[in-house]
Amino acid sequence: MGGGHTHSHQHSNIDSAEYPEWNFSPGAKWIKGLIKDRTGNFSGGHFSDVNLSSALFTHRLDDSKHIELQRWSAPNLTKPTFEEALKQDFQPAKKGESIGPSCDSNHWYKITVHVPSEWNDYERVQFEFDPGCEAMIYTVDGTPLQGITGGFGGDRRVEYIIPPEARKKGTHSFVAEASCNGMFGVPWNGDIIQPPDPNRNFQLASADLVVPNMPAWGLLWDFTALRELIGTLPGNSTLQNKALTVANAIMNAFYKNDPESIPAARKLADEVFGEKWEERGEGIYEIGPKEAQVWGIGHCHIDTAWCVLWPYRVTQQKVARSWSTQVDLMDRYPEHRFACSSAQQFKWLEQLYPPLFERVREKVLAGQFYPIGGSWVENDANMPSGEALARQLILGQRYFESRFGLRSRVAWLPDSFGLTGALPQIIRGAGMNYFFTQKLSWNNINVFPHSTFNWVGIDGTQVLCHMTPVDTYTAQATAGDINKALTNHKNLESSSTSLLVFGNGDGGGGPLAKMLENLRRLRGTANTSRELPVVHMGRSVDEFFDHLKTSSDAGRKLPNWRGELYLEFHRGTYTSHGSIKKGNRKSEILLRDAEHVATLASIFKGDGYKYPKQTLNDSWEKVLLNQFHDEVPTSSGMVYEDAEKLYAEVRADTEALIDSALRVLYPGSLPLSSTPASGPLTLFAHNTTPFARQDIVRVPLGLGISARDVLQTTSDGKEGYVVFEGGAGGGLVAPGNANFKGLNDVTVDSAGDDHFVLKNRNVQLIVSGGRIKSLFDVQLKRELIPQGQTGGMVIYEDRPNYWDAWDVEIHHLEKPQELKFTNVKIVATGPLRAAVETEIKYGKSSIKVTVMLIHEYLGPPPHPLSTLHFSAEVDWHERHEFLKFKLPLDIHSDVATYETPWGHVQRPTHKNTTWDAAKFEVCGHKFTDLSEYGYGVAILSESKYGFSCQGNVLQISLLRAATAPDAEQDQGKHEFSWGVLPHRGHFLQSFVPIAAYLFNSPLHVRYIPHGGAVTAAVSRVPFLLFGRDSSVILETFKRGDLDSDTKDGPRTIVLRLYEAYGGHVSVHLQINVPGVVAAYATNLLEDDVGAEVLALERTTGEWGEQPGELAIPLTFRGFEVKTIKLVLEKEG
């Protein structure tokens, strides 16, 4: 400015006041990055003795005058009840002491605190208990109050608030149980998949009586929310800059020795959270925008068994700790809603912590605590059979209904490793229309394209599915989570709402108070700024889905996803831990058989037979528990012992049930597995499958079995082979030698010690040079193995990128090593059964494989089937190697077929796209098949679930050898078998599903001592299906769940049938059971309401059946499952 103004101008006074004329300051331009960095130093860290952290507690006492501490440690990793523990001899204990060992030792503390009277005016007094591990606080009479998570992780929760009444009294006693495992078990070095450290100790770091400075905590939470906004929002947004300005102002306003500075600093935050946001409490959710975009729901994912890291008994404690904490939070935060799945976990709580169960029940009835999912556990959804998946929901829904008077409306499997396309129909059948999941966000090849969509199953049934865009069920309720709920939503064009499922999980815990505090602040922010999505609290998951349904015009605005939800990850879980897979398959089949024969025995009984409903239910519960989503996929170590024990119990119990029912059905009969009596025996068998069958059964000789029945003996002369033959519909099967002698025998020839030929009238197999060189259809003169390729065993290097037992990665296919059968020798020469035994030495392992061909299998008509049986005994001592059986085929097809629960799925054999390439290892049940027009070959499995078909090479996965989480997984002895079944006609024209069914369901062979005749209580096959096609399978055969033992209680038979090939079909179900008065098509829950009345008609003979019999006409769509309830007349 030019000078010379020596006089004052006559400016307007008003102008100068509004904008001063003179300016001496340096200006306010900030260096934004430095301010942002500064906010990182307001709590904790290097300045914690002078920053906000130094102000968080007003008083702290840890002396013995104020805190009396006594401890008793349960010996030998036992887990006593509260009552047992409290009777023990407690000794004085002190802060700083060490407790252990991990995993899973339990330490009980009796604690009495004396609160100084001068503390009466403080807002809160709390006991801070940090044993470094998890703990539970109880009242002195044993009511669990809340969980404790020690240590300094993000899940830390160590405060127990002294109740105000107790504080007034001055003295308060309570009990704590510390359990020496962390939230994730006790992993080495914090690597969560490593085996647990069994010898770690924990330190009682805190047992202090403290007065928290609540305004300082409030400021800490304010500041945390501001920092989240700063870190989450785009850098040049108004709100982000405002949050940073306010955070900086707060740092300037806070003085560590001036308590008054804290409320003043907090007031500054109102600029972001809104005026009076805190006074409104939960009312913050009632103001502002009406339309909520993000629906917050508290959740606590408790893995019923997480790999080796905890066994079931630890889970039971986790349930109690986590849920008591939530009940406590609901009292303090009325907007808090908490969804929790798994009837099994509720049942544990009911059995082990009855007072807490009552508190939970009150909250359920009050609509704050939601049992969700309707399932027994959060199950794996690849490997359980259709019936097992149904039972997960049936038992779960029945439990919820019996205890809380409600059924879940939302199916809930957020963490299962892929979801079979059979599931939508099963979910709908169990009374649910909605489905929540999220695991597909873990795909490691393709990004799943939807967040909210109609999931359409293999039969066309749909469920409304939401995969939270937050990509987790353990969100921390941060501004970042809320923002992601919208920014990562993949269908905003058709839906703009998301579920925020928050709370610590996997190892339990659930939401913390600080999360609920944070959400109030973030809602306050959204009430005044549209830059953050609006989060809503206080509503249920059911309401969220109801809203989705309405806002999407009943799903019509949403995209569809058809078929399975294949997880592109964790593909090793179909094979890892072979004995668990085998336990699962065998238990499912034993249960099916037990229900079948027990139902018949209860209908055609002699006096005194009662349907063993309780034992069957108990066994189902055990099988369902072991199908937990980390259990059947890859259990090991600690929980593996639990699982094996449960499978052994199921086997013993169901075999006993089968025997006792068959004694009723065939009076005087005994199982062949019992020691046969002397004298002549009359052999017979019972067939629980609905299929006609022929079986060649090995029986002991020299015990009175008629030589007439034995058509071949083993080389040592101790055992013989008998042909059993039975008709459609199952039931009695008798030795059927007469038809077989001399017809179509099987033979084995060798040319030197390296060339063997197994042959019957249909098929011929050549093992030469240690490999399968030829598989030949004798009648068609068709070679099935391509020129220059061979079948046999193969080893792959198996080193996944991280999740060892869970993953097999695509690169394993790049390092195959074909193994040779050696020392091949003939062990059976026909005419019924011909076999060669082979050995493979590989590394430290030995593998014995017996390859067997049987007499031509004549039934069921019209196509002859000859299955090559492979049975293996393996002593397995490899590490990180994958054993498979491969079969290259001269068959060209873009897809291979794999059995799924109640149906099948076709998956590509090529890698056209990354979606195709991702399916290099897949799950199947009893078979996989590669077919072209006119011909196909199937591999049958009795205990394996991993398969693949790459190009023309069909493979079954046999053994893996991971070392984490279980260092010894799959080491040692294994026995398993598989079959190779060439068939004329495409898979869809074949009997492969039936052959696979029979491969898995052996006959129950029995005898009548002293040569007595077989008398059967059931004179006719109880049910028969007639139709143009035989594509409907009668799967389940049981008494109604609601039947009662009382004299005039309801008596029903429930049948479950499914269409196995994927097309519409009409059948007649012929009923040969007396006393059927009505029939209904009902749902999985066997509800009468909504059931369809079925016509009871008489057969006409049009499909080859006897005319004039009682029958029900049924029409199926492809893969449809029907539950038929037959009402029997009351007992007279």
Ligand SMILES: [Zn+2]
């Ligand atoms: Zn899980």
